[in-house]
Amino acid sequence: MFELKDKPRSENSLLRGKVAIITGARRGMGKSHALKLAKAGAKIVVSDISLEECQKVVKEIEKGGGKALAVKCDVTKREQVDEMVKKTIKKFGRIDILVNNAGICQFKPFLELTEEDWDKTLDINLKGYFLCAQAAAKEMAKQKSGVIVNIASIAMGQVGVGFPNLTHYSASKGGIVGMTEALAVELAPYNIRVNAVAPGVIETPMVDPLKSDPKTMEATLARIPLHRMGRTEEVSNLVLFLASDTSSYMTGSTVVIDGGWLAT
Ligand code: NAP
Numbered sequence: 001m002f003e004l005k006d007k008p009r010s011e012n013s014l015l016r017g018k019v020a021i022i023t024g025a026r027r028g029m030g031k032s033h034a035l036k037l038a039k040a041g042a043k044i045v046v047s048d049i050s051l052e053e054c055q056k057v058v059k060e061i062e063k064g065g066g067k068a069l070a071v072k073c074d075v076t077k078r079e080q081v082d083e084m085v086k087k088t089i090k091k092f093g094r095i096d097i098l099v100n101n102a103g104i105c106q107f108k109p110f111l112e113l114t115e116e117d118w119d120k121t122l123d124i125n126l127k128g129y130f131l132c133a134q135a136a137a138k139e140m141a142k143q144k145s146g147v148i149v150n151i152a153s154i155a156m157g158q159v160g161v162g163f164p165n166l167t168h169y170s171a172s173k174g175g176i177v178g179m180t181e182a183l184a185v186e187l188a189p190y191n192i193r194v195n196a197v198a199p200g201v202i203e204t205p206m207v208d209p210l211k212s213d214p215k216t217m218e219a220t221l222a223r224i225p226l227h228r229m230g231r232t233e234e235v236s237n238l239v240l241f242l243a244s245d246t247s248s249y250m251t252g253s254t255v256v257i258d259g260g261w262l263a264t
Contacts, residue, residue, distance in 0.1 A: 014244040016041035019092040021084065023075050023132055024102025026053035028204035029151065032232035033099050033239045038066035040240055042097065045088045047073040067092075075102045075128030085135045094143055097243045098136040100129040100150045100176075105206050107165045118168045125172035129179065133194075137187055146192040148183065149242045152176045154200050154258050161262065173198075177254050184252030193251040195242045200258025202230040225260030 020037045024030040026048035038044045038061045046054040046061070046068055054070035061068040069091045073084040088095055103125045108117060133148055140146025155163040157174040180196040187194060201207055201220060207229065211217055221227055238257050241247050256262055 011040055011240070014040040014240065014246065015097070018042040018096040018243075019045070019088065019094050020097035020099065020243065021045040021047060021088055021095060021132070021136060022099045022101055023047050023073065023128070025057060026050055028206060029199070029202060029232045029235055030099070030101040031057050032236045033101060034068070035061065035064075036233070036236035036240050037097065037099075037243060038064070038068060040244070042243075043092050044068040045071055045084065045092075047071045047084055048102065049074050075132055076123045078131055081128075081131045081135050084132075085139060089139065095136050095139045096143075096146055098132060098146070098148045099239060099243070100132050100148065102128055103151065103172075103206075105166070105169050107209060108168075109165055110167045113168060121168040122172050122175075125169070126175045126179075129176055133179070133183060137183075137190075137192060140192045141187070141190040144191050146187075146190070147243050148187075148192065148194040149239055150176050150180050150194070150196040151239075152180070152196045152198045152254060154198050154256060154262055156198055156254070159256075159262050180254060181252045188251060193247070195247070195250055195252070196254040197235065197238055197242065198254050198256045198258070199235050200224065200230060200256075200261045202232060202235055204232060223261055223264060224258070225264060228259065230257065230259055 020042040022030050022034045025034045025046045034044050034046050034057055046057045048054050051072035058068040058070045071084045071087050073080045153173040155166050155170045155173050156177050163170055177196055180194050183194040235257055
């Protein structure tokens with residue numbers, strides 16, 4: 001029965017007692033997810049290549065009364081990923097949430113793409129997600145609970161729009177969606193949910209090259225019905241939803257957040 005006096009659970013307590021690892025969290029969307037999940041009560045492992053930068057985010061979380069740990073981790077290196085998981089368990093005792101977010105986006109015409117470009121993008125954007133998901137899922141499987149949120153992109157394929165100069169990036173993001181679906185099925189018996197988020201153009205340092213070219217920027221905005229870039233906070237709201245029990249019946253889904261781009 002619905003009664004108005006039953007207060008809805010505050011967003012600030014949605015993740016109370018949970019422990020979340022966010023990769024690529026020194027800036028951009030990763031930092032925003034770290035702050036959002038911390039506000040919701042989770043203890044956060046802020047992980048990225050630069051420890052110093054991670055420590056700045058940790059300070060910000062601690063200043064607001066949250067708990068966090070900075071961990072240097074290049075997601076392409078298995079030893080560093082394993083070390084990140086070890087440090088998380090040592091400090092906080094468990095892993096409830098992994099946000100696979102670390103990524104790069106290099107705009108380059110396909111005919112000029114080198115093998116090194118391809119390998120670098122696939123290594124960070126896809127192999128990195130595999131290594132982190134596997135290391136975290138091993139802990140989650142022991143607990144018989146966990147949530148993985150993989151950050152894909154609308155450049156993931158099968159959406160009716162191709163993205164020129166992003167062949168390698170698109171291949172990596174499509175791979176993430178396939179991985180998300182396979183993992184959702186395989187990890188369901190361990191009560192681990194796996195979903196993906198596919199953002200459109202979000203205002204972070206990653207889109208600086210786009211912003212520095214007014215013509216391309218104008219053409220991009222013209223394709224977005226809401227006619228603006230997304231804010232990191234808007235994506236973090238979705239990540240919080242997928243990371244929390246509010247989405248308890250969702251697994252294997254890829255949720256688009258793009259200001260309407262793919263609806264056009
Ligand atoms: P960002 O501001 O460039 O942040 C990405 C972070 O990942 C950076 O701090 C980066 O560190 C880090 N990183 C790169 N390689 C790494 C590695 N090997 N190990 C650990 N960390 C690494 O980009 P963002 O826009 O927030 O992107 C976050 C995620 O959203 C990415 O997966 C991206 O593909 C996805 N996405 C972004 C958009 C968008 O419009 N912004 C749209 C769709 C999807 P360095 O700076 O040192 O390289």
